[in-house]
Every structure is written in structure tokens, then in C-alpha cells.
Amino acid sequence: MKTGDLNLVKKINKSIVLTTIQNMAPLSRANISEITGLNKATVSSLVAELIDEALVGETGPGESSGGRRPVMLYFNKKAGFSIGVDLGVNYMLAVLTDLSGTIIYEKQTELEPQTNQEAIFTKLSLLIKDTMDHVPESPYGIIGVGIGVPGITNNEGDVLLAPNLGWGFTDIKGYLAKQFDIPIIIDNEANAGAYGEKLYGSGKTLANFIYTSIGIGIGSGIVIDNSLFRGATGISGEMGHFTINAHGPTCRCGNKGCWELYASEQALLKEAQNLPSLKERKDINLELLIQLAEAGDQDILQLFDLIGEYIGIGFVNIANTFNPQAIILGNRFSLIKKWIFEAINRTIAQRLSVSQETEIKFSERGIYSCALGSAAFVIEAFFSHRKVTVE
Amino acid sequence: MKTGDLNLVKKINKSIVLTTIQNMAPLSRANISEITGLNKATVSSLVAELIDEALVGETGPGESSGGRRPVMLYFNKKAGFSIGVDLGVNYMLAVLTDLSGTIIYEKQTELEPQTNQEAIFTKLSLLIKDTMDHVPESPYGIIGVGIGVPGITNNEGDVLLAPNLGWGFTDIKGYLAKQFDIPIIIDNEANAGAYGEKLYGSGKTLANFIYTSIGIGIGSGIVIDNSLFRGATGISGEMGHFTINAHGPTCRCGNKGCWELYASEQALLKEAQNLPSLKERKDINLELLIQLAEAGDQDILQLFDLIGEYIGIGFVNIANTFNPQAIILGNRFSLIKKWIFEAINRTIAQRLSVSQETEIKFSERGIYSCALGSAAFVIEAFFSHRKVTVE
DNA sequence: TACTCTTTGTTTAAACAACAAACAAAGCCT
DNA sequence: AGGCTTTGTTTGTTGTTTAAACAAAGAGTA
Known part of the structure; x- marks a missing residue:
């Protein structure tokens, strides 16, 4: 059982000081004291330890505001x-x-x-x-x-x-x-x-969002109260396999009418293959379709629109389930944002109850997320x- | 910002002591010390305060185990x-x-x-x-x-x-x-x-489960890591409105093919009305259907089976999304457990990937949950x- | 320049919670 | 009766935060 003792208090406060420096550097010990509410003496002592541990450093004197000049601190991001x-x-x-x-x-x-x-x-x-x-x-x-x-x-x-x-x-x-x-x-x-998006991308300011990784399949990451939800045994977010068509075709997961059969790269390529203009081609891939879309190919644009609609249908399900602040679309499909964004938003506007305000965003860190x-x-x-x- | 101080330590430990007494009473101060790892002196002092606050009481001496007899403590559940x-x-x-x-x-x-x-x-x-x-x-x-x-x-x-x-x-x-x-x-x-089920019913031993309340509509409560998840703005778990049929009939929520159109009491009654044997009756309700089922009416049994199948389809979606330890079915439909349980489990066995092990349970506290x-x-x-x- | 005021950061002493050890109380066992 | 065991309290120590005093270093002003 995790009891409280003096060690814990110190750990908590040291953690607060370090986090404050990470988020707001450069700043002085006096600043930290004011922001956190911790006593100046406490901050000094904790900062001294953090400097000993090489996690924090001093850059030198900062601007005076009418008195002694502060010593500015920084987070030593090169410590490891x-x-x-x-x-x-x-x-x-x-x-x-x-x-x-x-x-x-x-x-x-x-x-x-x-x-x-x-x-x-x-x-x-x-x-x-x-x-x-x-x-x-x-x-x-x-x-x-x-x-x-x-x-x-x-x-x-x-x-x-x-x-x-x-x-x-x-x-x-x-x-x-x-x-x-x-x-x-x-x-x-x-x-x-x-x-990745939570810390360094579109999710930076969001406490609750769902990241959907749409590529060959559809995966998802669930961020609740600023932290990742992993499910009972570390398996979760297999949302690509929820049914959007109860009597649709069988998926390789064993279920029928899975979302990912309608709204993933695999679905897109399959539909593209059926287009009259592409029937004969053997080199169909996402990059080719993007090229054609750039050139204004109406069939492809229509296909993207259809896929966007199905993505929207799944997003409505996600919104109804989690009511997140946002749904972030990432992975390969972030490349076709401009051709599916409108269809996604249109579908959501049609299907999602107005009381919910879920924003649709795209991955900011792209392939690096x-x-x-x-x-x-x-x-x-x-x-x-x-x-x-x-x- | 929430900093640490001695007051916090005391609050944490007092909270631990109180929780321990709530869960394991009757027990002695020495027991608490052993269980929690807190010092005997600390426990004594905290228990004294809890007694002052009327939250804990002493029942009197317990069984000796070879030395001085312990003073047994209890949680004063009648304090409020x-x-x-x-x-x-x-x-x-x-x-x-x-x-x-x-x-x-x-x-x-x-x-x-x-x-x-x-x-x-x-x-x-x-x-x-x-x-x-x-x-x-x-x-x-x-x-x-x-x-x-x-x-x-x-x-x-x-x-x-x-x-x-x-x-x-x-x-x-x-x-x-x-x-x-x-x-x-x-x-x-x-x-x-x-x-209610988490604290006093089927969810007592579960850290992660989804409670689905199936009545006229379908609502759901999400328990993650032993606590309720309420979503970004306190709205969440509107799972009755996820689409299981992308091009199904329009729901009053604005979406199409919502789960609750296929798997709720409202769906059940509507289907029942269409049965030849019930076409003329105006007094169709759940209680009547239960009566007929008890009497062995094949049409009704088949209808219950169908509804169970649709419930199963939704449960598969829930399992794929959350991977909970269990899904607990509550509210009015817990009354028809014996006619839908098999269909639910059958559907899940067919559709859910074997790697997941989500158990289906029914509400234990029934209408009191x-x-x-x-x-x-x-x-x-x-x-x-x-x-x-x-x- | 001399002086006061302001701001920063450190030192000092007090408060307090947990803790270990000693102790008192109350039983068991032989 | 005496030793041992267990329970719970008392006592003194440790370690942390904190307020207050203090030292350091600058700004402002005459």
C-alpha cells in the first residue's frame, strides 16, 4: 500500500518544480515559488538537487525588475x-x-x-x-x-x-x-x-481526444484526462473492427461489416480497382490516387469523398462513445486531408447530435507521430x- | 497547483486508514499497522482522530493471539x-x-x-x-x-x-x-x-467494465481503472447511438442505423407488434412478452433471440473499443436474461476475435443499481x- | 556619490508528521 | 509466580516545509 511520508512530499514538490521548469523555462527560483505556491526556501533546495542531477542548469542573470537580478534556470534537455x-x-x-x-x-x-x-x-x-x-x-x-x-x-x-x-x-x-x-x-x-500528438502535436492542448491511425487498417489511441488508456489487458482501441454494417462482408477479424472495410486504405484501393478508368492498372496505390486527384480526376475525387463519408460515420460512433474534445486523424490518410475533410465534416454535421462539439483535426507531426x-x-x-x- | 506538505501526508494516511477499516473491519490498530505498513504510533493517532469524527468506533476486546487482547475497530456506517x-x-x-x-x-x-x-x-x-x-x-x-x-x-x-x-x-x-x-x-x-454495480454488484471485483443500461433506449456507463469515465464535458456513453447499419433508418438523434433501433425495448416492442399473432393487440409491453415467453410462445422466443443477437453485435463493438473485463447488462432487459443470454454469447463467439476475453454479466442489484x-x-x-x- | 527601496535567493529557527525504540498494559503459557 | 507475547501509547529523533530574518545585488533619486 502506498502510504504518505516526508519522502513522498519531497518527491511531489520536486516533481512540480521540474515540471514547471520544463514548461516555463527560462525562469527564476522566485518565479517558481510564485507560480507553484511553494516557499522560496523550498524551491531553492529542490532546484539545487535538480542541478546536482544534471536535469536543470543556470543560464546566468536575467532582467532586473527593480531589484536584484534573478538567476535564470533552464531544463537540461540534453541530459539524456x-x-x-x-x-x-x-x-x-x-x-x-x-x-x-x-x-x-x-x-x-x-x-x-x-x-x-x-x-x-x-x-x-x-x-x-x-x-x-x-x-x-x-x-x-x-x-x-x-x-x-x-x-x-x-x-x-x-x-x-x-x-x-x-x-x-x-x-x-x-x-x-x-x-x-x-x-x-x-x-x-x-x-x-x-x-506523440498529445505531447508534440495537435493534441498538445487537449485533455481528451481519440487518435485514429488510418492506413492499411484502422487503429486508435485513446487519451483520457491527459493520459493514454490502454484497456484491461493492454489491448484496446481496436476500433477499426467495430461493426458499421451488421450484415456486411466478413472481415479477417471474424466480425462482419467492420469499419475498416469501408474507411481504410485497403478499402480505398479496392474501390479504386473497380473504377472503369483504373480497371486495367496493376500499380494502384495511395500515391497514384493522390496524383490523379491533384490532376482533377473526377472519379477519384468522388471516391475520396465516399471514403471520407465512411470515415465520418465511424467518427460519429467515436464521438457518441467518448465525447472527446477532438478526433485526430493520423497516419497515411493525413496525406489526403484536403479531399476528405469536407466529406467527414459534412457527415458529422448530418449525423451527430448538435449537443456534442467534437472537432476533427489532422495529425500535426505526420509520419513522425x-x-x-x-x-x-x-x-x-x-x-x-x-x-x-x-x- | 497542488503541492505537497505535511498536511497532505496526514490526509493520505488518514484516508488509507479509513479505507482499510471500511474494507476489513473488524480489525485492530495493530492489524492496520501491519496491513498498511504505517507505524503503530501513526495508526493510533489517526484512529483517534477518526473516532473523534465519529467515523470509526471501538467494539471492545477481540481474541488474544497469545498476548494482550486487541481493541477491535469498526467503520461507523451510521455516521450519516x-x-x-x-x-x-x-x-x-x-x-x-x-x-x-x-x-x-x-x-x-x-x-x-x-x-x-x-x-x-x-x-x-x-x-x-x-x-x-x-x-x-x-x-x-x-x-x-x-x-x-x-x-x-x-x-x-x-x-x-x-x-x-x-x-x-x-x-x-x-x-x-x-x-x-x-x-x-x-x-x-x-x-x-x-x-452502483461497481460498488455493490457485479462490478465489485472488476477494475474495467462497461455497464449497458438497456431499456427504452440504451445508455452506458464506463468504468476505467475503478472509476467512472465521464467524457470531456460530462457527456459520454451515448453508445446506444453508434451506427451498426450505415444506411439503416434514421434515428431521432439524427444518426442512421443506431444500435438502439435494433437492440432496445423500443425495438423489441415494434417487432412484436408486427408478429401475426400480436398484430391486433394494443397492450403490448415487456411484461406481456415475458408472459408469452414463459408460456413457450415460439414467435416470442425467436424474437428475443434476434434481439439478443443485435445486443451481441453491439457488445462486440464495445469489446473491440474498450477491451473491458466484462460488459454488464442492466436495467429492464436484465429481466429477460434467460431468453437472450445464449444469443448474446453465441454472437460474441462468432464475431469477437478470440484474443479478447470479455465476459458478459447481468446486473446484480437489478432495479436498485x-x-x-x-x-x-x-x-x-x-x-x-x-x-x-x-x- | 550616497541613500533608500526593491527584488532575489539563502540562512535560521519553528512547526509538524512519521517513525523507531522504549515502555506500559494485559493477556497467554508453563 | 514468572517469563513470554501482543497491543497500544509515550518519547525523542529525523526530515521536510515554512515564515522570518538576512545577505546580495540591483534600481531610483537627490
Whole structure:
């Protein structure tokens, strides 16, 4: 049982001071005291410890406001570095970030579709090693590696199922832990994307939102009260598989009429193939359709509109279920924003009860959301034993 | 900003001690010390204060285990009383409970359908006053009134919309506050039901579950990490209005093919009306159908089965979205459990990916869930300034 | 320049909650 | 009767926040 003692009090206040510096630097000890309500003496003593731990530094004297000049403090975001990997179906993207989520280095590797698991593991190791080589000198070095996987993961770092990779149960954390002696965090690609947008993108100012990652499939990350909801056993947000057509076609998940059969890249490409103008072509992919849309192809524009409508139908379901402040659309479909945005909003206006005010947004960090979020999971874990919240 | 100080530590520990006594009484100070890890001296001092506040009492000496006999403590559940009201469409049920949720007194009032708001308010006042008259003498008296309303409420205690009552925006809290000088808490009927089941029913051992209240409409309460999720602005769980048929009939909410059009009492009665055997009858209601089912009417049994299937389809959506440990079916449809249970489970087995293990349960407190949950909201508020949690 | 006032940050002493250890109380066992 | 065990209180220590005093360093003004 978690009882209270003096140690806890200190931890809470130190956490508050650190968070304040992270969010509002540059600022002085006096500023912190005023903002937090903590006594000046308390702030001084806690800041001294944070400086000892290399998490905070002094930049020098600031502007006087009629008295002694303050000593300005900053958050030492270079105290350590995190690695985040977006493990896609046909690519791998790794980013190296500092403790504030700024990208220091990035590297992308292409993957042949259907690459076997052994080969993916090897490439992943190489990618991580390469990224590690680009870490600057720092007190804490690399504080961990986070990986976003397009599939279902549990809280122990196992992948339970990743159909688009052809994986069943996979102990990816175990594999990596053997090679790298640092914390490894595995999570779902949509959760990571949601977290990335929460910290560094469209979700920065939102406490409650749903991030929907629409690509080949549809995944989602649920942010409630500023933190990610992972569900009972770490599986959740499989919203691509809710039924929007009770007697529709069977999905590979076993259910019928799943949303993702109507509103994903897989649905889009299938419909495109049926267009008279494209019937013969074998090279249909999202990029081609974007080209055609740019050129003003009416069939394609109409198709995008239809897909947008189905996305809107799913969004109405999400809004009715969670009443979030916003739904953020991310992953590949953020590329076709301009052709689906109107249809999504139109559908929502038609179907959603007026009392709800859910805004539709698009991912701000684009293809980086997932890698950034994965890196952020590591940073969160690094700070977790320093940060405490009370309610 | 919420900083830490000695006062906070004390509050945390006092809260732990009180919770421990509530959950495990009768027990001694030494027991508490052992269970919580708090020092014996600390426990003694905190228990002394709780006794001063009349929340805890001593029953007398317990069994010796080879030394001095312990003084056994109990939670004084009679220190105050709470009133919970289930404001239904054609009835009002009030319960008077002690601080542990035990019902001391209850009273139900029938309502004519379409009763106007003024009349409902008057009846509600009378019901509350009558309930108050049955309160035993106690240190804190009546600590508040909680009301569960079949509609959308916000966190300020306003009803925004209650279609089945014919209400638009209604300041019910304001009305009651004028007459009763105690805390008034207004919440959605499904949220209250969920909370009632969480504390005193099928949800007691579950940290994550979805309570679906299926009656005329379908509402839902979402329990995440042992606490109720209310959504961005206190509106959430309008799951009855997610689409399960993208191009189905239009619902009064504006959306199309809403789940509640296929799986609620309203759907059931409409289908029943179309049965050849019932075409001429004007007195179709749930109770009649139950009678017929008991008598073995094949048409009715088949109809129940069909409705069960649609309930199952919605449950699959819920499971895919939240991955809860269980889905608890409550309200009127808990009455027809034996005729729909099999169809629900069958549908889920067919449609839900095997990796998920969501159990289907039925409400344990039956028609009391909502009133009990409403009363519990009041108790929670009463303790909220005493109880603190840290993470 | 000299002086006062303001602001910043540190030092000092007081308050207080948890804690360990000693102690008192009240039982059990032989 | 005496030793042992368990319970619960008392006593003194530790560690943290805090208010108040203080020191440092600048601004403003005559």
C-alpha cells in the first residue's frame, strides 16, 4: 500500500518544480515559488538537487525588475536521449530525441513487404545501433528504446498479434533486451501516435481526444484526462473492427461489416480497382490516387469523398462513445486531408447530435507521430520514478 | 497547483486508514499497522482522530493471539445517511442508505407517462421529503441527495437533454437546492447504474467494465481503472447511438442505423407488434412478452433471440473499443436474461476475435443499481475531502 | 556619490508528521 | 509466580516545509 511520508512530499514538490521548469523555462527560483505556491526556501533546495542531477542548469542573470537580478534556470534537455522506432509494414523509421522530444537524428529503412521476422529483427537491431552511434555525450546517455508496432501488444512488451506483419505472439522485447542493456518499451502504433500528438502535436492542448491511425487498417489511441488508456489487458482501441454494417462482408477479424472495410486504405484501393478508368492498372496505390486527384480526376475525387463519408460515420460512433474534445486523424490518410475533410465534416454535421462539439483535426507531426510517441514513452518511464501526481 | 506538505501526508494516511477499516473491519490498530505498513504510533493517532469524527468506533476486546487482547475497530456506517433517486420515465424510486450502501428505507412512486415537468418536480420533492423523514438520529444526518436521470447531464448538475422525459435544458439541481440545503448531485442514469454495480454488484471485483443500461433506449456507463469515465464535458456513453447499419433508418438523434433501433425495448416492442399473432393487440409491453415467453410462445422466443443477437453485435463493438473485463447488462432487459443470454454469447463467439476475453454479466442489484449508485455518488463526495490517492 | 527601496535567493529557527525504540498494559503459557 | 507475547501509547529523533530574518545585488533619486 502506498502510504504518505516526508519522502513522498519531497518527491511531489520536486516533481512540480521540474515540471514547471520544463514548461516555463527560462525562469527564476522566485518565479517558481510564485507560480507553484511553494516557499522560496523550498524551491531553492529542490532546484539545487535538480542541478546536482544534471536535469536543470543556470543560464546566468536575467532582467532586473527593480531589484536584484534573478538567476535564470533552464531544463537540461540534453541530459539524456531517447530512441523511438516506428515499425511499419514496409518501412522502419527511427528517431533520436532529447528529453524534450526534439529530433536530433533520424533514419528510415525500407522493407520489402512480406519480409520474414528474422530479417526484420536483424534490420531493427542495425537501425537501433546506427541511431545509437549518433548520440552526443551526456550524463545519462541513451535512456531507452521505444517501439511502435502495428498490432496488438500487452503491457509486458509482447506482440500478441500483428496481422499486417504476419506475426503471431512475438517476444520482441526479449529479443532486443538481449542485445541492448537499456529499457525497452513496446506499444501499439496507434497508442504511440496518440501520445506523440498529445505531447508534440495537435493534441498538445487537449485533455481528451481519440487518435485514429488510418492506413492499411484502422487503429486508435485513446487519451483520457491527459493520459493514454490502454484497456484491461493492454489491448484496446481496436476500433477499426467495430461493426458499421451488421450484415456486411466478413472481415479477417471474424466480425462482419467492420469499419475498416469501408474507411481504410485497403478499402480505398479496392474501390479504386473497380473504377472503369483504373480497371486495367496493376500499380494502384495511395500515391497514384493522390496524383490523379491533384490532376482533377473526377472519379477519384468522388471516391475520396465516399471514403471520407465512411470515415465520418465511424467518427460519429467515436464521438457518441467518448465525447472527446477532438478526433485526430493520423497516419497515411493525413496525406489526403484536403479531399476528405469536407466529406467527414459534412457527415458529422448530418449525423451527430448538435449537443456534442467534437472537432476533427489532422495529425500535426505526420509520419513522425508514432516514432516520437514511442520515444516519449521512454522519457516518461525515465521520469516516472521522479514524478508523482496527487488527486 | 497542488503541492505537497505535511498536511497532505496526514490526509493520505488518514484516508488509507479509513479505507482499510471500511474494507476489513473488524480489525485492530495493530492489524492496520501491519496491513498498511504505517507505524503503530501513526495508526493510533489517526484512529483517534477518526473516532473523534465519529467515523470509526471501538467494539471492545477481540481474541488474544497469545498476548494482550486487541481493541477491535469498526467503520461507523451510521455516521450519516445518503439519499439516491432513480428518476425513471414512468416511476421514481428513492432509497435511503447508510455510508456503506445498505438500504435503510425505500419508496417508489408511479408516474403517468407524459407527466409534465412541474408535476414531476413536485412529486420528486415530496418523495425526497418522505425519505428524509425516515432518517435515524446520527452525527452527520443526511449528507446529500443523488439523482439518476435518463438523459444527458453535465458536471454542473444540469440536465441538457432527456428525450424520454420530454425535457430540454433543465436546472434540476437549482430547483432542489432551493428546497434542500444539502449537496445535490445529478448524473446520468447509466453512470449511476454503473457505479452502483461497481460498488455493490457485479462490478465489485472488476477494475474495467462497461455497464449497458438497456431499456427504452440504451445508455452506458464506463468504468476505467475503478472509476467512472465521464467524457470531456460530462457527456459520454451515448453508445446506444453508434451506427451498426450505415444506411439503416434514421434515428431521432439524427444518426442512421443506431444500435438502439435494433437492440432496445423500443425495438423489441415494434417487432412484436408486427408478429401475426400480436398484430391486433394494443397492450403490448415487456411484461406481456415475458408472459408469452414463459408460456413457450415460439414467435416470442425467436424474437428475443434476434434481439439478443443485435445486443451481441453491439457488445462486440464495445469489446473491440474498450477491451473491458466484462460488459454488464442492466436495467429492464436484465429481466429477460434467460431468453437472450445464449444469443448474446453465441454472437460474441462468432464475431469477437478470440484474443479478447470479455465476459458478459447481468446486473446484480437489478432495479436498485441506479438509485444505489446515485446515493453512492453522494457518499463519495462526502468523503472526497478526506480521501486522497497518490500515483 | 550616497541613500533608500526593491527584488532575489539563502540562512535560521519553528512547526509538524512519521517513525523507531522504549515502555506500559494485559493477556497467554508453563 | 514468572517469563513470554501482543497491543497500544509515550518519547525523542529525523526530515521536510515554512515564515522570518538576512545577505546580495540591483534600481531610483537627490
